[in-house]
């Protein structure tokens with residue numbers, strides 16, 4: 001019978017990791033935060049157009065989850081995707097230029113904020129249709145399992161992390177994907193970034209059983225876990241055993257990752273559907289402050305080191321913005337390129353298993 005595990009205690013494997021690892025996670029979260037703050041400003045200054053959703057408040061999820069897998073393991077997510085791309089190692093300039101609609105962007109400026117894609121870092125998007133990535137996540141897991149176990153005859157397969165919002169729980173495609181993943185033993189972990197809202201609809205208004213969403217996994221014969229997503233150490237510690245087990249058994253699993261988005265759903269959202277008190281409560285649980293304060297009080301990081309880190313990421317993001325400004329807009333001839341797979345140079349005549357290999 002599938003079981004729901006609860007949040008692990010804080011002072012375990014993650015705190016036993018080298019200080020440098022935790023410093024890197026802190027820096028990664030700071031970079032995402034700074035990137036998103038500057039994204040909001042650039043949007044207001046009309047440097048960025050189209051739909052845009054920032055990840056402020058949820059940084060510990062992308063950083064802790066990507067730390068729990070290997071670089072070869074595919075990740076895929078929805079449209080609130082800048083944090084996942086950066087956590088996976090995309091250089092900020094490619095992410096920023098994509099939003100600026102410039103040729104230097106990761107999708108040549110043709111995808112925008114919702115379509116961060118980075119094959120080299122095994123980041124398979126950025127998807128704007130709510131729930132669409134859950135079927136693609138199952139497909140990635142099917143392909144990697146086939147390639148790793150059938151073609152390469154390796155014992156351990158890659159594990160796919162498929163992130164989704166709580167709003168996607170009510171999409172038909174999510175249930176079809178869960179069914180197939182359970183039925184075919186696909187090595188995929190569905191991570192619901194449960195920030196409590198789907199645009200302006202709270203989870204209790206839009207989802208049967210409200211916050212008891214792990215019950216849905218039980219219906220598909222999957223193990224599940226509830227993890228506190230506001231603490232990067234907790235995220236890592238909660239995810240690591242699930243990833244190890246998924247790699248070993250090729251059984252999918254499901255995570256209810258409790259988190260909160262500090263800003264609105266998109267760039268224009270007066271947030272009338274929630275109270276200021278609620279926002280304040282979560283803001284006082286800031287994942288960046290939490291790790292920074294813990295490391296400073298444990299003498300693992302000095303205040304000067306922290307200030308220098310903040311300065312460094314500010315410069316990195318400023319440089320990314322400058323670089324994006326200087327990157328040209330795509331030529332009109334780009335309009336018909338990359339529309340079909342057979343026109344996409346590197347993928348021509350390549351089967352999916354081969355494609356996943358390089």
Ligand SMILES: Cc1ncc(C[n+]2csc(CCOP(=O)(O)OP(=O)(O)O)c2C)c(N)n1
Nearest residue numbers: 080128129130165166167168195197198199
């Ligand atoms: C199939 C589909 N229906 C509706 C929308 C419009 N829409 C965009 S975002 C969103 C809310 C999704 O919320 P959630 O999955 O919780 O993600 P979050 O924004 O909280 O990260 C909706 C309904 C869409 N993009 N796709």
Ligand SMILES: [Mg+2]
Nearest residue numbers: 165166197198
């Ligand atoms: Mg949500």
